[in-house]
Amino acid sequence: MATDVLHSAKKARNDEFYTQYVDIQKEVNAYVEYNPNIFKDKTILLPCDDPEWSNFTKFFAQNFQSFGLKKLISTSYAYNSKNLDYEWQPTLFETSDPRFEIDKSKSKGKIFTLTADENKDGKINIDDLQWKYLEGDGDFRSQEIKKLCEEADIIITNPPFSLFREFILWLFENNKKFLILGNLNAVKYSEVYPFIESKRLWLGVSITSGDRLFGIPDELYDPKKVGARDVVIEGKHYISVVGVRWFTNLEHGRLHEKRTLMTEADNIKFSKHKEIKGIGYQKYDNYDAIEVPYVDAIPSDYEGIMGVPISFMDKYNPNQFEIVGLSMRAGFGLKSNKFYDEYKEIQQNGKLTGSSGKKTNGNPMLKGKPNKGNYYINENGECAYSLYDRFFIKLIKD
Ligand SMILES: C[S@@+](CC[C@H](N)C(=O)[O-])C[C@H]1O[C@@H](n2cnc3c(N)ncnc32)[C@H](O)[C@@H]1O
Numbered sequence: 145m146a147t148d149v150l151h152s153a154k155k156a157r158n159d160e161f162y163t164q165y166v167d168i169q170k171e172v173n174a175y176v177e178y179n180p181n182i183f184k185d186k187t188i189l190l191p192c193d194d195p196e197w198s199n200f201t202k203f204f205a206q207n208f209q210s211f212g213l214k215k216l217i218s219t220s221y222a223y224n225s226k227n228l229d230y231e232w233q234p235t236l237f238e239t240s241d242p243r244f245e246i247d248k249s250k251s252k253g254k255i256f257t258l259t260a261d262e263n264k265d266g267k268i269n270i271d272d273l274q275w276k277y278l279e280g281d282g283d284f285r286s287q288e289i290k291k292l293c294e295e296a297d298i299i300i301t302n303p304p305f306s307l308f309r310e311f312i313l314w315l316f317e318n319n320k321k322f323l324i325l326g327n328l329n330a331v332k333y334s335e336v337y338p339f340i341e342s343k344r345l346w347l348g349v350s351i352t353s354g355d356r357l358f359g360i361p362d363e364l365y366d367p368k369k370v371g372a373r374d375v376v377i378e379g380k381h382y383i384s385v386v387g388v389r390w391f392t393n394l395e396h397g398r399l400h401e402k403r404t405l406m407t408e409a410d411n412i413k414f415s416k417h418k419e420i421k422g423i424g425y426q427k428y429d430n431y432d433a434i435e436v437p438y439v440d441a442i443p444s445d446y447e448g449i450m451g452v453p454i455s456f457m458d459k460y461n462p463n464q465f466e467i468v469g470l471s472m473r474a475g476f477g478l479k480s481n482k483f484y485d486e487y488k489e490i491q492q493n494g495k496l497t498g499s500s501g502k503k504t505n506g507n508p509m510l511k512g513k514p515n516k517g518n519y520y521i522n523e524n525g526e527c528a529y530s531l532y533d534r535f536f537i538k539l540i541k542d
Pocket of ligand 1: 158159160161162163191192193197198199200220221226282283284285301302303304305307
């Protein structure tokens, strides 16, 4: 029980990372560049965003007029529902406001709306935000937030990491345009992948590698738990997170950029990758496809199915490529045609690990022994080793 409580407090803590203004600005501006009217007369809902913390609210309030927005709605999640292990205090913003109610402050979410120049200073910005307590705690799954979702044209946020799957399904159930942050690994979730295959979801523009810093509220900063990913800049605490990506169904320019590719023969002659140059492409042992370990090594004239790393999604143009499957145990699209139940896992030094080859079923496998890492061997001495997950793709003919 005590471990459960600790675990859920840790999970809740991980849900409290705050996106930097500059990361929001870079991404959103790319959509405006592609379509200057993208937000014109639109209602945007930011469903996990208290403007005291959230730069999403600040960014869209600041750009309300230049984007031509009709309405900005931002909702926050109640402290009591967050399951955090720190002693909460209402902020001065709240206590100094005549609308402050002590009993609601902890248990209710808040709604902030922006539609007009309320303070009559000649501009519409963050100073014109109106707020009140919600009826409930602001959970995006509640009827109250669902209604706001129905009112909105576009949903934008960095949702709680632990609820990413539910959040994506919620967006599709409500049939909304959206732009949200998540982790690249989410492309492999069974809840997410089908939307990618059917071209209803793709990655954003501005983050394709490396890590990003997310703000940690001072209340949640624990000097006893500082790790390698913690960063302090001008006294503020951040955590560096790798693999972050934007997920969206909004059109952007990169989506239409055609990758320049070499033919299979030219790749074999000129590829900068030693695995390809002078060698060519290997067939998987268990999928009817060839292994293409780098996106820039996709042969322009190969008509069959190719397996590529999931980082392919950063370069994906849906008019150039068709995604036909994902190498997973459950199997999406292309099915594995060989299973390794009769194989045994073995280390480089020849010692068996005691695990059966069952555990590699569904992974993309190549025949032979790898240069490093464990592999699998059967009674006849036949070997095979597994690669990271692959998307299976085909080129769309011009
Ligand atoms: C990763 S943080 C990001 C906050 C903000 N969107 C940003 O990017 O700066 C996720 C936020 O969602 C809130 N949250 C957690 N569970 C929620 C739920 N079920 N419904 C709505 N918000 C939730 C968390 O309290 C946290 O403030």
